[in-house]
Every structure is written in structure tokens, then in C-alpha cells.
Amino acid sequence: MKNNTMTENRVQAEAFLRMHGNELKLIELYAADFRRIITDFETAYGRIPTADDLLWIESEVLGRDITD
Numbered sequence: 001m002k003n004n005t006m007t008e009n010r011v012q013a014e015a016f017l018r019m020h021g022n023e024l025k026l027i028e029l030y031a032a033d034f035r036r037i038i039t040d041f042e043t044a045y046g047r048i049p050t051a052d053d054l055l056w057i058e059s060e061v062l063g064r065d066i067t068d
Contacts, residue, residue, distance in 0.1 A: 011049065
């Protein structure tokens, strides 16, 4: 697996921009989960997830739309 830190950070930033609320609070709440999702997704599919993937997976885990 290659180190794609810039792309991973861009995807996370895009996901945070699609969410409502204080960006710093959102980062505090979701950054660790996004990191885990990215790692697991790359292992399973061999590519970095999209911002949509991050938002959808986290919403499914929490049982609610996290973009609201």
C-alpha cells in the first residue's frame, strides 16, 4: 500500500466541508473514524475512499446522516 497522505487529507477535508457545524468540532468528533475507514477501505479495495464513501460509511455506522 502506497503512502497517499495528501490524497487522504484532501478526501477528509472535502467530507468535512460537506458537513454542517463547527469544523473544529467535526474534526474532533469524526477524524479518528475517518482515519479508520480510510485504512480499512484501502486494505479491502486497494484504493482511497471518496468523500462520499467516508460520509456514507460513517452515517451507516452511526445510524444517521452525519451531513445534517
